[in-house]
């Protein structure tokens with residue numbers, strides 16, 4: 001019986017540039033090993049690529065960022081491993097994150113057998129990347145139109161290439177002050193960009209190069225574009241939700257995962273995005289009502305997979321971590 005679902009996320013494949021978060025020399029072996037590992041397990045039903053698999057964001061402001069198709073072409077071994085995986089199990093699904101926002105089946109035409117879906121549901125198991133809950137990375141819907149790039153996109157462009165920018169939360173130490181100011185002035189986006197301009201030596205007239213059909217724009221225009229970000233979230237979701245959405249940038253998506261579980265009745269919610277691996281069970285000890293698991297990342301020293309085994313009406317959730325010596329080691333399951 002095929003009852004296991006494996007989730008992995010935040011690979012951040014690039015096109016082989018020095019600023020890419022995925023460095024093939026360091027990260028390709030564990031990634032290929034993970035795909036073989038899940039494909040070889042006779043109980044694997046689905047593998048879910050849970051977003052930020054391809055990175056079209058982390059590119060310095062004076063370079064034009066790559067497309068998903070260019071990223072795919074730069075990784076023939078990964079593409080082959082995904083194709084092989086899709087052949088040996090029932091389904092390989094792709095759910096877009098923020099760094100690969102807008103990826104379609106057409107972009108993945110060369111990754112045979114990978115199915116693009118918006119969100120993953122299997123009974124009371126639910127998974128998505130999770131960026132829509134984080135204020136800087138949620139698709140930007142304030143001004144309508146097709147351009148949904150959030151403020152976080154420009155944060156990535158400004159921070160690309162810095163040694164201290166290795167994960168979404170790593171800007172926390174720079175924007176703390178900006179956030180404090182923001183809560184009194186409500187000029188969140190302006191303060192964040194201002195803080196990052198100071199840090200990176202850029203000014204309001206610095207131009208961010210974009211790929212057509214998008215137009216290049218200045219950082220002053222970026223500040224203008226997102227000026228009402230915090231106010232818009234407060235109007236749409238309320239003040240406390242908006243505050244949580246800022247905290248989600250620095251911390252965890254747990255509050256949102258629990259909220260989804262409560263409102264929709266899910267037993268298990270899996271998300272990625274934060275790069276911090278987590279399994280959190282709520283409810284009475286030994287019999288938690290629900291579990292939130294986070295897949296961590298594949299562009300770090302310890303790549304991690306989340307497995308959810310759905311059998312006999314129960315869900316067993318466990319992490320599998322790379323041991324640094326060629327193997328994945330399963331952790332103890334939590335059952336709900």
Ligand SMILES: [Mn+2]
Pocket residue numbers: 051052097098099129131168272273274
């Ligand atoms: Mn993400």
